[in-house]
Amino acid sequence: MAASNLQGRHRLGRVWLVVFQVALVVGIIALCALLFNILNGSFGFVAVEDTVSPESLAVNSVPLEELDKDTLVQILQAHISAGLYARYEFDKPFAERSAGEVYDLILERVVEPRFVAQWSLYETLTNGDAIRQQVAQEFPNARLEFRSWLNSHFLRAPQSSYPEIAGVRTAVLGSLWTISIAVLFAFPVGVAAAVYLQEYAPDNLINRIIQTNINNLAGVPSIIYGILGLAIFVRVLGQFTSGIAFGASDPATANGRTILSAGLTLGVLVLPLIIINAQEAIKAVPNSLRQASFGLGATRWETVWYHVLPNAISGIMTGTILSISRAIGETAPLIVIGASTFIQVDPEGPFSKFTTLPIQIYQWTARPQSVFRNLAGGASLVLLGLLLTMNATAIILRNRYRRSL
Numbered sequence: 161m162a163a164s165n166l167q168g169r170h171r172l173g174r175v176w177l178v179v180f181q182v183a184l185v186v187g188i189i190a191l192c193a194l195l196f197n198i199l200n201g202s203f204g205f206v207a208v209e210d211t212v213s214p215e216s217l218a219v220n221s222v223p224l225e226e227l228d229k230d231t232l233v234q235i236l237q238a239h240i241s242a243g244l245y246a247r248y249e250f251d252k253p254f255a256e257r258s259a260g261e262v263y264d265l266i267l268e269r270v271v272e273p274r275f276v277a278q279w280s281l282y283e284t285l286t287n288g289d290a291i292r293q294q295v296a297q298e299f300p301n302a303r304l305e306f307r308s309w310l311n312s313h314f315l316r317a318p319q320s321s322y323p324e325i326a327g328v329r330t331a332v333l334g335s336l337w338t339i340s341i342a343v344l345f346a347f348p349v350g351v352a353a354a355v356y357l358q359e360y361a362p363d364n365l366i367n368r369i370i371q372t373n374i375n376n377l378a379g380v381p382s383i384i385y386g387i388l389g390l391a392i393f394v395r396v397l398g399q400f401t402s403g404i405a406f407g408a409s410d411p412a413t414a415n416g417r418t419i420l421s422a423g424l425t426l427g428v429l430v431l432p433l434i435i436i437n438a439q440e441a442i443k444a445v446p447n448s449l450r451q452a453s454f455g456l457g458a459t460r461w462e463t464v465w466y467h468v469l470p471n472a473i474s475g476i477m478t479g480t481i482l483s484i485s486r487a488i489g490e491t492a493p494l495i496v497i498g499a500s501t502f503i504q505v506d507p508e509g510p511f512s513k514f515t516t517l518p519i520q521i522y523q524w525t526a527r528p529q530s531v532f533r534n535l536a537g538g539a540s541l542v543l544l545g546l547l548l549t550m551n552a553t554a555i556i557l558r559n560r561y562r563r564s565l
Contacts (some may be wrong), residue, residue, distance in 0.1 A: 169471035199545075202309045203281040205288070205303040207295045208324070212239075224266065229259035231264060239270040252505055260556040264317055264325060273324045275531050276302055309538030319520065323531045328539050330506050334419065334499075334514040335546065337507050339488050342421025342430060347480055349427075350434030351469075354476075357435070358442045359464050378432040385474030386493030392498060403511030417498030420510040422529035425493050430483035437479020441472040464504030481551050488547055491518040517543045 214224045295304045317327025361367045393401050398416030403409035445468050453463040500515045500525045507514050524536040
């Protein structure tokens with residue numbers, strides 16, 4: 161009887177082992193499919209036709225890309241309408257633009273390269289000869305190029321309605337601004353709240369209700385936080401979040417739909433996660449360490465500052481990393497706050513208009529032209545790279561601090 165039960169338990173163990181292995185394989189397949197889909201749209205052949213040849217814009221045999229800014233401005237002014245030139249001057253005076261920015265405008269409005277056809281990475285690798293024949297027959301004036309949508313121009317160029325020259329610089333800067341404000345707000349507030357709830361707050365009805373609400377807020381849909389941010393940071397505190405109260409913005413045109421409002425909204429969004437993870441990290445510190453500190457005459461604050469927090473910092477940083485990962489990919493609350501879906505001017509401070517990488521990706525995938533989906537693939541790689549870089553930096557800092565203890 162005992163042997164039969166043992167065999168049954170072993171069979172059950174093998175069944176669950178198979179279930180766990182299948183779950184792991186399914187997860188790996190899903191991840192590989194996601195990465196393949198992104199990479200497949202981020203590289204491949206494109207057929208390009210220029211409306212005006214860049215060689216025809218050379219001055220005294222100097223190529224267009226090597227001309228100084230004043231000459232580039234003259235070329236741009238000579239080839240576009242006065243109204244369009246005035247609009248660019250209003251958006252950002254040419255005296256403040258770099259030569260690279262003016263060169264990008266010439267590419268967009270004068271050279272006007274057009275992608276008449278594009279192919280995915282899989283099609284490029286498996287059907288290259290047929291693609292070359294197709295371009296020679298159907299697009300004799302086009303040149304065939306292998307296009308990496310993730311390149312230096314893509315990273316430094318602003319958004320454009322023309323996919324041939326569009327980039328993510330403005331969106332990357334907007335993401336960095338918003339996530340920085342979110343962390344600067346949520347991290348100290350979240351850790352301080354966790355310390356109070358875990359180390360100081362008595363176990364009474366009010367604190368149990370507060371703890372329950374914090375746990376519930378961690379699961380609230382992000383768009384609800386967007387509505388909260390719209391009501392509080394944009395409307396009620398609009399004088400401060402727009403910069404009007406500090407004389408940093410024009411009252412006639414400014415509103416609360418700024419980077420500061422977006423960052424504070426994301427900070428509120430991740431605050432429950434930081435508090436919960438910080439509480440668990442503090443709770444994991446052995447109680448004997450506290451008792452030993454009290455036995456030597458230390459106050460509660462000295463015990464928390466010199467013993468509890470240094471030993472809990474690893475778990476606190478892990479929770480913060482997870483919170484950043486969630487915040488950097490959010491779209492819904494930022495749309496409610498009023499993030500721009502099309503903006504070409506870089507944010508210059510917390511009171512600027514903004515867009516972010518997730519919103520940029522969403523806006524491109526909603527376009528009817530298929531070429532914008534290639535841009536969305538390249539922007540997705542940038543977002544993943546930004547997220548991995550920030551997480552790796554946080555992990556390195558966490559491990560370095562742990563070794564110094």
